[in-house]
Amino acid sequence: MIACRELKVRGIPFDCFEKGSQAGGNWIFKNDNGVSAAYRSLHINTSRKQMEFVCYPMPDHYPTFPHHSLIAEYFENFMNHFRLKEDITFNTEVKKAEPLPDGKWQLTLSNGSNPIYDAVIVANGHHWDPRWPDPAFPGEFKGIVMHAHAYMDPTDPYDLIDKNVLVVGMGNSAMDIACELGNRGVARNVYLSVRSGQHIMPKLFGSKPADGLLRHPGQTPSWWEHIIPYRLFEKMAFPFLSWRIKKAVGSPEEYGLPKPKYPFGMQHPTISSEIHIRLGSGDVKPKPNIKELQGDSVQFIDGSVEKIDAIIYATGYKISFPFFEKSVLPFENNDLPLFKRMISPRYENLMFLGLVQPLCSIMPIAELQSSFMGDYLLGKYRLPDRATMEKVMVQEHEMMKARYTKSERHTIQINCQEYTYDLRKEIKAGQKRARRLADKPQALPSTFPTTVRV
Ligand SMILES: Cc1cc2nc3c(=O)[nH]c(=O)nc-3n(C[C@H](O)[C@H](O)[C@H](O)COP(=O)(O)OP(=O)(O)OC[C@H]3O[C@@H](n4cnc5c(N)ncnc54)[C@H](O)[C@@H]3O)c2cc1C
Ligand SMILES: NC(=O)c1ccc[n+]([C@@H]2O[C@H](COP(=O)([O-])OP(=O)(O)OC[C@H]3O[C@@H](n4cnc5c(N)ncnc54)[C@H](OP(=O)(O)O)[C@@H]3O)[C@@H](O)[C@H]2O)c1
Numbered sequence: 536m537i538a539c540r541e542l543k544v545r546g547i548p549f550d551c552f553e554k555g556s557q558a559g560g561n562w563i564f565k566n567d568n569g570v571s572a573a574y575r576s577l578h579i580n581t582s583r584k585q586m587e588f589v590c591y592p593m594p595d596h597y598p599t600f601p602h603h604s605l606i607a608e609y610f611e612n613f614m615n616h617f618r619l620k621e622d623i624t625f626n627t628e629v630k631k632a633e634p635l636p637d638g639k640w641q642l643t644l645s646n647g648s649n650p651i652y653d654a655v656i657v658a659n660g661h662h663w664d665p666r667w668p669d670p671a672f673p674g675e676f677k678g679i680v681m682h683a684h685a686y687m688d689p690t691d692p693y694d695l696i697d698k699n700v701l702v703v704g705m706g707n708s709a710m711d712i713a714c715e716l717g718n719r720g721v722a723r724n725v726y727l728s729v730r731s732g733q734h735i736m737p738k739l740f741g742s743k744p745a746d747g748l749l750r751h752p753g754q755t756p757s758w759w760e761h762i763i764p765y766r767l768f769e770k771m772a773f774p775f776l777s778w779r780i781k782k783a784v785g786s787p788e789e790y791g792l793p794k795p796k797y798p799f800g801m802q803h804p805t806i807s808s809e810i811h812i813r814l815g816s817g818d819v820k821p822k823p824n825i826k827e828l829q830g831d832s833v834q835f836i837d838g839s840v841e842k843i844d845a846i847i848y849a850t851g852y853k854i855s856f857p858f859f860e861k862s863v864l865p866f867e868n869n870d871l872p873l874f875k876r877m878i879s880p881r882y883e884n885l886m887f888l889g890l891v892q893p894l895c896s897i898m899p900i901a902e903l904q905s906s907f908m909g910d911y912l913l914g915k916y917r918l919p920d921r922a923t924m925e926k927v928m929v930q931e932h933e934m935m936k937a938r939y940t941k942s943e944r945h946t947i948q949i950n951c952q953e954y955t956y957d958l959r960k961e962i963k964a965g966q967k968r969a970r971r972l973a974d975k976p977q978a979l980p981s982t983f984p985t986t987v988r989v
Pocket of ligand 1: 708
């Protein structure tokens with residue numbers, strides 16, 4: 536929806552196809568698109584001030600970490616405010632997107648039509664295709680097996696009340712689900728199986744959101760950001776934050792969880808204020824990785840065995856584009872390098888929106904990306920030549936990989952303030968290129984960017 540808004544204000548003609556009957560994607564509980572990961576109790580874990588769009592702040596009466604229903608309401612109001620519903624074709628899935636010899640893109644839609652576009656923006660989300668343990672744990676399990684994606688509440692889709700439940704993982708899904716099932720004896724026993732330790736950041740320091748210390752990525756960088764490289768800033772800020780977290784809630788190992796192998800800041804943040812009280816109260820029992828599934832029990836690598844009725848794999852998500860043939864965009868294990876995390880040098884008229892795993896919220900990042908895309912499509916921004924794009928893309932991708940722990944979770948990780956600072960710089964550089972090359976047509980396709988569709 537933010538892309539629609541940025542295209543609309545620039546007067547760029549577009550179509551937008553949405554699989555479900557409403558906008559809001561992941562934030563629509565039980566969305567009829569069939570792919571929302573929201574559960575009934577879900578609240579955001581990035582504070583609302585960090586999540587809101589600059590062009591449309593969240594209302595002041597919202598709490599710091601609103602429930603998903605308020606986030607859905609915010610998006611609904613956003614759509615109405617900018618009159619975007621008329622621009623979106625709902626209940627229409629993009630089944631296929633293929634490049635044509637002249638560089639344009641042909642779509643196949645669920646209604647059977649095959650429209651052709653000069654450019655395509657892909658914004659299909661990356662938290663909807665469940666990643667299961669691969670390889671699967673040895674042995675066989677006879678009880679309930681589900682992924683966190685399917686979890687709605689303690690009785691939906693399975694009745695977990697008074698059951699022995701094992702939650703696998705230590706990301707935010709695992710935290711929320713284990714806490715909900717452990718709280719006030721909903722499940723009989725809740726075990727949390729963790730293979731690699733993670734720092735856990737509380738949602739609040741005192742009454743203030745922990746992420747409130749950060750600049751909203753959509754706002755103009757502070758003066759010092761022009762002087763101090765982020766690498767250096769992080770070297771000072773992360774140990775301080777780590778100390779602050781320890782002071783507030785202690786270390787994971789004090790709660791029986793594995794000690795994180797890496798310093799704070801090298802993993803996607805696990806944020807929970809509740810897990811400490813649940814672990815501290817014995818409502819959630821820590822366990823190491825699974826060794827073997829044994830029918831109605833599970834053995835862990837420390838040799839302990841527990842009777843288990845249900846396993847919930849909160850093991851993350853795969854980046855998936857079911858509408859591309861594998862040859863269009865070959866990549867594996869979530870590892871898809873892109874120029875500025877948006878454009879493959881191979882297709883300059885194919886853009887990816889929100890395909891980042893930020894240390895903050897995706898929304899303001901997507902807002903700046905959409906503005907970049909709008910300017911690019913108008914010809915106000917010009918990409919560098921392909922060789923430069925490739926070089927920059929590979930360099931940045933390798934740097935990112937070196938910075939975060941090697942995992943399928945961290946292939947598209949970004950530091951929000953650094954990313955948006957850098958993107959702003961790139962926008963300025965591209966605007967200069969556009970002015971310099973105003974009389975030379977863009978490379979691909981020949982008509983680009985006269986008609987643009989999403
Ligand atoms: C449980 C959970 C909690 C989260 N909490 C937070 C949080 O607190 N803060 C935060 O910033 N982020 C959070 N996230 C990250 C979340 O991904 C983003 O908040 C946000 O939903 C990303 O928006 P999106 O538009 O990129 O993707 P989505 O919200 O997934 O939307 C994608 C849209 O594309 C549509 N679509 C997909 N494929 C097609 C197709 N082929 N044709 C037509 N339409 C299609 C879908 O129907 C959907 O409406 C959370 C993620 C999960 C799983
Ligand atoms: N309240 C909220 O706002 C909220 C709630 C839920 C999710 N989210 C967001 O949604 C996104 C997805 O979060 P997520 O928690 O679902 O996934 P995630 O962040 O990818 O975490 C997956 C967890 O599963 C573990 N894991 C993966 N494969 C495993 C295996 N084979 N065996 C054992 N453990 C395995 C990972 O450990 P390794 O580190 O070892 O790989 C990690 O701890 C994130 O952006 C998150 O912030 C937000």
